[in-house]
Amino acid sequence: EIADEAVDADSLREAVIIPLDAHTDLFAPERAPDGEAISPATRSDLLLVTAVPALRQLNCHIIEVKWRANLSGFSESNALRQEVARQLNETEHTLRRHFDPHFAPVDRLDRSVKTKELMTLLGFYLDRAQRYGLVGQETGSELRAFFQSLDAGYRLVFSGSGLFFD
Numbered sequence: 001e002i003a004d005e006a007v008d009a010d011s012l013r014e015a016v017i018i019p020l021d022a023h024t025d026l027f028a029p030e031r032a033p034d035g036e037a038i039s040p041a042t043r044s045d046l047l048l049v050t051a052v053p054a055l056r057q058l059n060c061h062i063i064e065v066k067w068r069a070n071l072s073g074f075s076e077s078n079a080l081r082q083e084v085a086r087q088l089n090e091t092e093h094t095l096r097r098h099f100d101p102h103f104a105p106v107d108r109l110d111r112s113v114k115t116k117e118l119m120t121l122l123g124f125y126l127d128r129a130q131r132y133g134l135v136g137q138e139t140g141s142e143l144r145a146f147f148q149s150l151d152a153g154y155r156l157v158f159s160g161s162g163l164f165f166d
Helices: 072-098 111-131 137-147
Strands: 015-017 046-052 057-067 155-165
Touching: 015 111, 046 137, 057 072, 072 111, 072 155, 137 155
Parallel strands: 057 155
Antiparallel strands: 015 046, 046 057
16 A cells, blocks of 8 residues: 555655665675674665654655566465565664664664764755755755754654555
């Protein structure tokens, strides 16, 4: 099911869209001290980020897109839905592990580095959105000011959608 805020054209004018496939470094498998992979390396396709600066909140809407030639059978459709749900969950977990200061009871030692990485990532895609006329000057200025102040604290809120085409 598609959330209204994810497809409403006016909402997109206040959003930054990040193609997650371009950031494979974030989704490398998490490894145990012995080198064994302990988390999968799957990811969804897009991340739509909106902000509520007054609440110091980033809303992260994960989007997974699937195309299949035949989704007519219940078992095929159900299996695809389960796969998408797994990808959405794994993507959220990975993004939280990297960027959520409230992910674990004891935060990462490199939190300031990870926050700077998030600030840079959001700033890059905000610049791109403004260059292509997707985000206006006023909204862009407000988002940029908030993104540049994330080191003063923020909260991540996640949601997700699967888009199916047959």
